[in-house]
Amino acid sequence: MARFPKGYVKPTSSCPGCLAWGDFRGRLCHTCYMFGRSHETAVCIGCRRVEPLKWEYCRLCWCQARLNARTATGMPTVSGEVMTPWLQAVRHHQLFFVGLHYRRGSALTALHHVKAREASRKPPPMSRSRPRTAWRQLPLFEQVPRDFGRLDPAAADLASPWLAWAKRLAHQLAEARGWGRGIRFAVNRGLAIVLTGYTEGDVIRHSEIFTPLRTLDLRVGHVITVLEEMGIFRDDEEPFFERWLTERLDDIAPGIAAEAERWTRVLRDGGPRNLPRQQATVRLYLNRARPALLPWSNRYDHLREVTREDVLAHAKTLHGHHRMDELVALRSLFAWAKRSGLIFRNPASRIKVGQIEYSVLQPLAPDQIERSVAAAITPTPRRVLALAAVHAARVAQIATVMLDDVDVGKRRLTIAGRVRPLDDLTLKLLLDWLEYRRQHWPNAANLHLLINNQTATGTGRASNR
Numbered sequence: 001m002a003r004f005p006k007g008y009v010k011p012t013s014s015c016p017g018c019l020a021w022g023d024f025r026g027r028l029c030h031t032c033y034m035f036g037r038s039h040e041t042a043v044c045i046g047c048r049r050v051e052p053l054k055w056e057y058c059r060l061c062w063c064q065a066r067l068n069a070r071t072a073t074g075m076p077t078v079s080g081e082v083m084t085p086w087l088q089a090v091r092h093h094q095l096f097f098v099g100l101h102y103r104r105g106s107a108l109t110a111l112h113h114v115k116a117r118e119a120s121r122k123p124p125p126m127s128r129s130r131p132r133t134a135w136r137q138l139p140l141f142e143q144v145p146r147d148f149g150r151l152d153p154a155a156a157d158l159a160s161p162w163l164a165w166a167k168r169l170a171h172q173l174a175e176a177r178g179w180g181r182g183i184r185f186a187v188n189r190g191l192a193i194v195l196t197g198y199t200e201g202d203v204i205r206h207s208e209i210f211t212p213l214r215t216l217d218l219r220v221g222h223v224i225t226v227l228e229e230m231g232i233f234r235d236d237e238e239p240f241f242e243r244w245l246t247e248r249l250d251d252i253a254p255g256i257a258a259e260a261e262r263w264t265r266v267l268r269d270g271g272p273r274n275l276p277r278q279q280a281t282v283r284l285y286l287n288r289a290r291p292a293l294l295p296w297s298n299r300y301d302h303l304r305e306v307t308r309e310d311v312l313a314h315a316k317t318l319h320g321h322h323r324m325d326e327l328v329a330l331r332s333l334f335a336w337a338k339r340s341g342l343i344f345r346n347p348a349s350r351i352k353v354g355q356i357e358y359s360v361l362q363p364l365a366p367d368q369i370e371r372s373v374a375a376a377i378t379p380t381p382r383r384v385l386a387l388a389a390v391h392a393a394r395v396a397q398i399a400t401v402m403l404d405d406v407d408v409g410k411r412r413l414t415i416a417g418r419v420r421p422l423d424d425l426t427l428k429l430l431l432d433w434l435e436y437r438r439q440h441w442p443n444a445a446n447l448h449l450l451i452n453n454q455t456a457t458g459t460g461r462a463s464n465r
Helices: 030-037 059-073 080-088 107-119 161-177 181-194 206-215 220-230 240-248 254-269 279-297 308-316 320-339 366-375 379-390 395-399 424-440
Strands: 041-043 050-054 412-415 418-421
Touching: 030 050, 030 059, 050 059, 059 080, 161 181, 161 220, 181 206, 181 220, 206 220, 240 254, 240 279, 254 279, 254 320, 279 308, 279 320, 308 320
Parallel strands: none
Antiparallel strands: 041 050, 412 418
């Protein structure tokens, strides 16, 4: 074997096998070398050269036949039976550069797969409306709960008219909300299981389908969305607020717990002289009042037995923000009880809560800014960082920004109804985010600017976190 000196670079030349021009190290290009290792050498029927043959034709004839077939049909063909007439029709060869011809795994093969997938894609469901029945037997007893966990998915009734209607509605929702192929398949499968044996007048309950669909790893929320669109779903799930309220009042005396429950519900639902609060605020108030209600439950049965000395004694054990938060919650509880006539005297009145002493705002040091920017390695944190730092936008305001609020051409951004000019940093991050969003969720119908994997298939905003 000839040895080349150190630093020697083989000049550009032509491959003796496929006549391709380019840079390659050995005597043959890499493709011809691998082709020759798996095929026997003989005389080619097409070009009469002595080369490694595949079905009596050399690799150069195969490349020319594929090129002719692609030019005539628009799709690359690799099957031997289909390529036989194209191989027999080869009368000349189109020379090419090394690495630029058709080969398995190239962009042409990917195009072939895309066209084949589009050709085999199922047409949209036929336009169907709600099934109509000439008559139906009125139920003699209340609907018996069904056990969907016993149903074999392979035994689902695919010919049901209710399933056909549900698939049509699911297709419309998927087009409107940008559901992907996997979500559509899971929803159709879940609908086939749930609607098997369904008759007009039945109601599908949340407690019946949640566990079976979750066991099969199907999209419970999306299936429920379709069932709600059909008008045959009933949400009998116990609300989270009710479960949480029962747990928080479990260890408190019955009399005090009943009064605290009424106060909590008034905070959430509002009253004649009370505006409804957000659920997070209601939970915060009860959580702050609970540490005081627990020891009082060991001595008293009702709130009317709590004295001012009890409130002051409990306040002495608290410091800082804990003291302020608990006193605010207790003052709200006793003020409501006084207005409702549950107590004769408010024991928490005229007890000073105090004021929060805010510290002086200090500018960030350069190293702190660099650490914050370095920590935001993904497009979403970088976007949030720019809106919060440059435009002083709050978390809720950032989450509610819509796509229509962004005007890249005029470099304007609307946040909470106020139009702001886009600086260079925010504009660059905004363009990067829009490109990131287009690549990851091209079919998303959510009009909010910031979306994630959970909100991309819906229309709601992202959470504050």
